[in-house]
Amino acid sequence: MQVRLLEATEEPERLVCQAARNDYMEGYVGETPFAEVMASIDGDSIEERKETLIHRLLAHGHFGPFEHPHATFAIEGVSRSCMAQITRHRHASFDVQSMRYVEFDEEDPEPGDVYVQIPELDEAHIAGRNAEIAAENKDRSDEELLRRRRERYHESIEESFDAYNELLSLGVAPENARMVLPIGTVVNMVVTLNARMLMHVADIRSAADAQWEVREMTNQILDLAEGWCPVTFEYYNNEMKGRKNRLAP
Numbered sequence: 001m002q003v004r005l006l007e008a009t010e011e012p013e014r015l016v017c018q019a020a021r022n023d024y025m026e027g028y029v030g031e032t033p034f035a036e037v038m039a040s041i042d043g044d045s046i047e048e049r050k051e052t053l054i055h056r057l058l059a060h061g062h063f064g065p066f067e068h069p070h071a072t073f074a075i076e077g078v079s080r081s082c083m084a085q086i087t088r089h090r091h092a093s094f095d096v097q098s099m100r101y102v103e104f105d106e107e108d109p110e111p112g113d114v115y116v117q118i119p120e121l122d123e124a125h126i127a128g129r130n131a132e133i134a135a136e137n138k139d140r141s142d143e144e145l146l147r148r149r150r151e152r153y154h155e156s157i158e159e160s161f162d163a164y165n166e167l168l169s170l171g172v173a174p175e176n177a178r179m180v181l182p183i184g185t186v187v188n189m190v191v192t193l194n195a196r197m198l199m200h201v202a203d204i205r206s207a208a209d210a211q212w213e214v215r216e217m218t219n220q221i222l223d224l225a226e227g228w229c230p231v232t233f234e235y236y237n238n239e240m241k242g243r244k245n246r247l248a249p
Protein backbone atom coordinates (compact mmCIF):
# COMPACT_ATOMS: atom_id res chain seq x y z
CA MET A 1 0.00 0.00 0.00
CA GLN A 2 1.13 3.51 -0.63
CA VAL A 3 -0.58 6.89 -0.25
CA ARG A 4 0.56 10.09 -1.93
CA LEU A 5 -0.75 13.62 -1.78
CA LEU A 6 -1.79 14.54 -5.33
CA GLU A 7 -3.14 18.08 -4.87
CA ALA A 8 -4.21 20.24 -1.96
CA THR A 9 -5.49 23.73 -1.21
CA GLU A 10 -2.55 26.10 -0.94
CA GLU A 11 -2.30 27.96 2.36
CA PRO A 12 -5.13 25.91 3.89
CA GLU A 13 -4.83 27.44 7.35
CA ARG A 14 -5.00 31.00 6.05
CA LEU A 15 -8.28 29.96 4.36
CA VAL A 16 -9.62 28.43 7.61
CA CYS A 17 -8.83 31.69 9.42
CA GLN A 18 -10.43 33.85 6.72
CA ALA A 19 -13.60 31.74 6.81
CA ALA A 20 -13.77 31.79 10.61
CA ARG A 21 -13.07 35.51 10.91
CA ASN A 22 -15.75 36.21 8.27
CA ASP A 23 -18.35 35.18 10.84
CA TYR A 24 -17.38 37.89 13.32
CA MET A 25 -15.99 40.73 11.15
CA GLU A 26 -17.91 43.80 10.23
CA GLY A 27 -15.93 44.25 6.97
CA TYR A 28 -15.83 42.09 3.85
CA VAL A 29 -13.16 39.37 4.12
CA GLY A 30 -12.75 39.39 0.32
CA GLU A 31 -11.34 42.91 0.37
CA THR A 32 -9.59 43.08 3.76
CA PRO A 33 -5.83 42.42 3.93
CA PHE A 34 -5.12 39.20 5.87
CA ALA A 35 -3.07 41.04 8.53
CA GLU A 36 -6.10 43.22 9.26
CA VAL A 37 -8.47 40.22 9.27
CA MET A 38 -6.28 38.70 12.02
CA ALA A 39 -5.51 41.91 13.93
CA SER A 40 -7.86 41.19 16.88
CA ILE A 41 -6.41 37.69 17.49
CA ASP A 42 -3.69 37.22 20.16
CA GLY A 43 -0.12 36.76 18.91
CA ASP A 44 3.03 38.67 18.01
CA SER A 45 3.17 37.51 14.38
CA ILE A 46 0.67 36.41 11.77
CA GLU A 47 1.78 32.78 12.27
CA GLU A 48 1.12 33.00 16.02
CA ARG A 49 -2.29 34.55 15.40
CA LYS A 50 -3.20 31.75 12.98
CA GLU A 51 -2.17 29.22 15.61
CA THR A 52 -4.21 30.95 18.34
CA LEU A 53 -7.33 31.04 16.18
CA ILE A 54 -7.03 27.46 14.87
CA HIS A 55 -6.46 26.06 18.37
CA ARG A 56 -9.46 28.01 19.64
CA LEU A 57 -11.70 26.73 16.82
CA LEU A 58 -10.72 23.11 17.43
CA ALA A 59 -10.99 23.41 21.22
CA HIS A 60 -14.48 24.94 20.98
CA GLY A 61 -15.76 22.51 18.34
CA HIS A 62 -16.16 25.22 15.68
CA PHE A 63 -15.38 22.84 12.79
CA GLY A 64 -17.19 24.51 9.87
CA PRO A 65 -14.19 26.59 8.67
CA PHE A 66 -12.18 23.36 8.26
CA GLU A 67 -14.53 22.32 5.44
CA HIS A 68 -13.01 24.85 3.03
CA PRO A 69 -9.48 23.46 2.46
CA HIS A 70 -9.36 20.07 0.79
CA ALA A 71 -6.73 17.54 -0.24
CA THR A 72 -6.63 14.79 -2.85
CA PHE A 73 -4.77 11.54 -2.16
CA ALA A 74 -3.73 8.76 -4.56
CA ILE A 75 -3.94 5.37 -2.86
CA GLU A 76 -2.32 2.29 -4.32
CA GLY A 77 -2.85 -1.37 -3.56
CA VAL A 78 -5.56 -1.59 -0.92
CA SER A 79 -8.14 -4.38 -0.83
CA ARG A 80 -11.73 -4.10 -2.04
CA SER A 81 -12.62 -4.60 1.64
CA CYS A 82 -10.70 -1.47 2.61
CA MET A 83 -12.33 0.37 -0.29
CA ALA A 84 -15.80 -0.69 0.89
CA GLN A 85 -15.06 0.76 4.34
CA ILE A 86 -13.65 4.10 3.26
CA THR A 87 -16.31 4.73 0.62
CA ARG A 88 -18.99 4.64 3.36
CA HIS A 89 -17.95 8.21 4.20
CA ARG A 90 -20.45 10.31 2.31
CA HIS A 91 -18.65 13.65 2.36
CA ALA A 92 -15.54 12.40 0.58
CA SER A 93 -15.18 12.11 -3.22
CA PHE A 94 -13.80 8.98 -4.83
CA ASP A 95 -12.50 7.57 -8.08
CA VAL A 96 -11.95 3.84 -8.00
CA GLN A 97 -10.07 1.65 -10.48
CA SER A 98 -12.56 -0.21 -12.64
CA MET A 99 -12.78 -3.98 -12.86
CA ARG A 100 -14.60 -3.55 -16.15
CA TYR A 101 -11.66 -1.95 -17.94
CA VAL A 102 -8.71 -3.26 -15.90
CA GLU A 103 -8.31 -7.02 -16.11
CA PHE A 104 -6.56 -8.96 -13.34
CA ASP A 105 -5.33 -11.68 -15.67
CA GLU A 106 -2.20 -12.60 -13.73
CA GLU A 107 -1.21 -16.23 -14.32
CA ASP A 108 0.59 -16.43 -11.00
CA PRO A 109 -0.85 -13.81 -8.65
CA GLU A 110 1.69 -12.33 -6.24
CA PRO A 111 0.68 -10.98 -2.82
CA GLY A 112 0.85 -7.19 -2.88
CA ASP A 113 0.55 -7.12 -6.69
CA VAL A 114 -2.99 -8.33 -7.14
CA TYR A 115 -4.14 -9.24 -3.64
CA VAL A 116 -3.26 -8.05 -0.15
CA GLN A 117 -1.23 -9.94 2.39
CA ILE A 118 -2.81 -10.03 5.86
CA PRO A 119 -0.68 -9.63 9.05
CA GLU A 120 -1.79 -12.99 10.50
CA LEU A 121 0.32 -14.71 7.83
CA ASP A 122 3.48 -13.36 9.48
CA GLU A 123 2.51 -13.16 13.14
CA ALA A 124 1.05 -16.12 14.99
CA HIS A 125 -0.52 -14.13 17.85
CA ILE A 126 -2.16 -10.79 17.11
CA ALA A 127 -4.47 -9.33 19.74
CA GLY A 128 -7.96 -8.71 18.43
CA ARG A 129 -11.10 -10.44 17.35
CA ASN A 130 -10.77 -14.22 16.95
CA ALA A 131 -7.24 -14.17 18.43
CA GLU A 132 -8.04 -17.37 20.33
CA ILE A 133 -6.65 -20.41 18.47
CA ALA A 134 -9.38 -23.04 17.99
CA ALA A 135 -9.04 -26.22 20.06
CA GLU A 136 -8.11 -28.44 17.09
CA ASN A 137 -5.11 -26.18 16.34
CA LYS A 138 -3.88 -25.64 19.91
CA ASP A 139 -1.13 -28.26 19.61
CA ARG A 140 0.39 -26.73 16.48
CA SER A 141 3.64 -24.79 16.89
CA ASP A 142 3.68 -21.15 15.75
CA GLU A 143 5.69 -22.11 12.65
CA GLU A 144 3.20 -24.81 11.74
CA LEU A 145 0.28 -22.48 12.36
CA LEU A 146 1.77 -19.78 10.09
CA ARG A 147 2.65 -22.32 7.39
CA ARG A 148 -0.91 -23.68 7.34
CA ARG A 149 -2.45 -20.16 7.30
CA ARG A 150 -0.25 -19.12 4.35
CA GLU A 151 -1.00 -22.35 2.49
CA ARG A 152 -4.77 -21.98 2.96
CA TYR A 153 -4.81 -18.25 2.15
CA HIS A 154 -2.70 -18.46 -1.01
CA GLU A 155 -4.35 -21.66 -2.27
CA SER A 156 -7.77 -20.10 -1.97
CA ILE A 157 -6.76 -16.90 -3.77
CA GLU A 158 -4.90 -18.70 -6.53
CA GLU A 159 -7.95 -20.87 -7.15
CA SER A 160 -10.09 -17.74 -7.47
CA PHE A 161 -7.69 -16.15 -9.96
CA ASP A 162 -7.50 -19.39 -11.97
CA ALA A 163 -11.30 -19.47 -12.17
CA TYR A 164 -11.37 -15.79 -13.18
CA ASN A 165 -8.85 -16.36 -15.98
CA GLU A 166 -10.71 -19.40 -17.24
CA LEU A 167 -14.02 -17.50 -17.28
CA LEU A 168 -12.35 -14.71 -19.30
CA SER A 169 -11.01 -17.26 -21.78
CA LEU A 170 -14.54 -18.71 -22.02
CA GLY A 171 -15.81 -15.30 -23.16
CA VAL A 172 -17.26 -13.96 -19.88
CA ALA A 173 -17.02 -10.14 -19.60
CA PRO A 174 -14.49 -8.88 -16.98
CA GLU A 175 -17.24 -7.10 -15.03
CA ASN A 176 -19.01 -10.44 -14.62
CA ALA A 177 -15.99 -12.74 -14.28
CA ARG A 178 -14.85 -10.57 -11.33
CA MET A 179 -17.61 -12.09 -9.20
CA VAL A 180 -15.25 -14.97 -8.35
CA LEU A 181 -12.36 -12.74 -7.27
CA PRO A 182 -11.66 -12.38 -3.55
CA ILE A 183 -12.44 -9.26 -1.51
CA GLY A 184 -8.66 -9.05 -0.95
CA THR A 185 -8.10 -8.16 -4.64
CA VAL A 186 -6.24 -4.86 -4.80
CA VAL A 187 -7.59 -1.57 -6.09
CA ASN A 188 -6.19 1.93 -6.64
CA MET A 189 -8.24 4.97 -5.63
CA VAL A 190 -8.19 8.75 -5.71
CA VAL A 191 -9.86 10.34 -2.67
CA THR A 192 -10.62 13.98 -1.95
CA LEU A 193 -11.44 15.08 1.59
CA ASN A 194 -11.84 18.43 3.24
CA ALA A 195 -9.89 18.95 6.47
CA ARG A 196 -12.97 18.47 8.69
CA MET A 197 -13.91 15.21 6.97
CA LEU A 198 -10.32 14.03 7.14
CA MET A 199 -10.40 14.44 10.93
CA HIS A 200 -13.77 12.67 11.13
CA VAL A 201 -12.49 9.73 9.03
CA ALA A 202 -9.38 9.60 11.25
CA ASP A 203 -11.59 9.55 14.38
CA ILE A 204 -13.24 6.38 13.19
CA ARG A 205 -10.69 4.69 10.95
CA SER A 206 -7.43 5.21 12.80
CA ALA A 207 -8.99 4.06 16.08
CA ALA A 208 -7.58 0.93 17.72
CA ASP A 209 -10.75 -1.06 16.93
CA ALA A 210 -10.65 -0.27 13.19
CA GLN A 211 -9.51 -2.99 10.79
CA TRP A 212 -5.68 -2.93 10.37
CA GLU A 213 -5.63 -2.07 6.65
CA VAL A 214 -8.05 0.88 6.75
CA ARG A 215 -6.21 2.02 9.90
CA GLU A 216 -2.83 1.89 8.14
CA MET A 217 -4.21 3.76 5.12
CA THR A 218 -5.79 6.43 7.35
CA ASN A 219 -2.57 6.83 9.34
CA GLN A 220 -0.64 7.43 6.10
CA ILE A 221 -3.27 10.02 5.07
CA LEU A 222 -2.93 11.66 8.53
CA ASP A 223 0.88 11.87 8.21
CA LEU A 224 0.50 13.64 4.87
CA ALA A 225 -2.19 15.91 6.31
CA GLU A 226 0.18 16.98 9.08
CA GLY A 227 2.63 18.22 6.43
CA TRP A 228 -0.16 19.99 4.54
CA CYS A 229 -2.08 21.59 7.43
CA PRO A 230 0.47 21.45 10.29
CA VAL A 231 -1.15 23.56 13.02
CA THR A 232 -4.51 21.81 12.62
CA PHE A 233 -3.27 18.24 12.50
CA GLU A 234 -0.61 18.63 15.19
CA TYR A 235 -3.34 19.91 17.50
CA TYR A 236 -5.72 17.15 16.38
CA ASN A 237 -3.08 14.42 16.91
CA ASN A 238 -1.69 15.70 20.20
CA GLU A 239 -4.38 17.64 22.03
CA MET A 240 -7.55 15.85 20.92
CA LYS A 241 -6.11 12.35 21.28
CA GLY A 242 -8.03 11.27 24.37
CA ARG A 243 -11.47 11.74 22.84
CA LYS A 244 -13.11 8.71 21.29
CA ASN A 245 -15.01 10.52 18.55
CA ARG A 246 -13.16 13.78 18.46
CA LEU A 247 -15.21 15.40 15.73
CA ALA A 248 -18.43 13.42 15.78
CA PRO A 249 -21.41 15.77 15.97
Ligand SMILES: Cc1cc2nc3c(=O)[nH]c(=O)nc-3n(C[C@H](O)[C@H](O)[C@H](O)COP(=O)(O)OP(=O)(O)OC[C@H]3O[C@@H](n4cnc5c(N)ncnc54)[C@H](O)[C@@H]3O)c2cc1C
Pocket residue numbers: 088089090091200204205209210211248249
Ligand atom coordinates in the same frame (compact mmCIF):
# COMPACT_ATOMS: atom_id res chain seq x y z
C1 LIG B 1 -15.37 -0.74 13.43
C2 LIG B 1 -16.50 -0.42 12.46
C3 LIG B 1 -17.43 -1.36 12.15
C4 LIG B 1 -18.48 -1.07 11.27
N1 LIG B 1 -19.40 -2.03 10.97
C5 LIG B 1 -20.41 -1.77 10.12
C6 LIG B 1 -21.41 -2.75 9.80
O1 LIG B 1 -21.36 -3.86 10.28
N2 LIG B 1 -22.39 -2.42 8.91
C7 LIG B 1 -22.48 -1.17 8.37
O2 LIG B 1 -23.41 -0.93 7.58
N3 LIG B 1 -21.56 -0.24 8.64
C8 LIG B 1 -20.54 -0.49 9.50
N4 LIG B 1 -19.62 0.48 9.77
C9 LIG B 1 -19.72 1.76 9.08
C10 LIG B 1 -20.33 2.86 9.97
O3 LIG B 1 -21.54 2.46 10.51
C11 LIG B 1 -20.56 4.16 9.15
O4 LIG B 1 -21.50 3.96 8.14
C12 LIG B 1 -19.29 4.66 8.50
O5 LIG B 1 -18.24 4.64 9.41
C13 LIG B 1 -19.52 6.09 7.98
O6 LIG B 1 -19.35 7.01 9.04
P1 LIG B 1 -20.45 8.07 9.48
O7 LIG B 1 -21.71 7.38 9.88
O8 LIG B 1 -19.82 8.92 10.52
O9 LIG B 1 -20.83 8.88 8.18
P2 LIG B 1 -20.08 9.88 7.18
O10 LIG B 1 -20.61 9.58 5.86
O11 LIG B 1 -18.60 9.83 7.40
O12 LIG B 1 -20.67 11.28 7.61
C14 LIG B 1 -20.10 12.12 8.62
C15 LIG B 1 -21.18 12.58 9.58
O13 LIG B 1 -22.15 13.32 8.86
C16 LIG B 1 -23.45 13.05 9.40
N5 LIG B 1 -24.30 12.45 8.33
C17 LIG B 1 -23.90 12.03 7.11
N6 LIG B 1 -24.93 11.59 6.39
C18 LIG B 1 -26.02 11.71 7.17
C19 LIG B 1 -27.39 11.42 7.01
N7 LIG B 1 -27.88 10.88 5.90
N8 LIG B 1 -28.22 11.68 8.03
C20 LIG B 1 -27.79 12.22 9.18
N9 LIG B 1 -26.49 12.53 9.43
C21 LIG B 1 -25.61 12.26 8.44
C22 LIG B 1 -23.28 12.10 10.58
O14 LIG B 1 -23.20 12.86 11.75
C23 LIG B 1 -21.94 11.46 10.28
O15 LIG B 1 -21.25 11.02 11.46
C24 LIG B 1 -18.56 0.21 10.66
C25 LIG B 1 -17.59 1.17 10.97
C26 LIG B 1 -16.57 0.87 11.86
C27 LIG B 1 -15.53 1.94 12.15
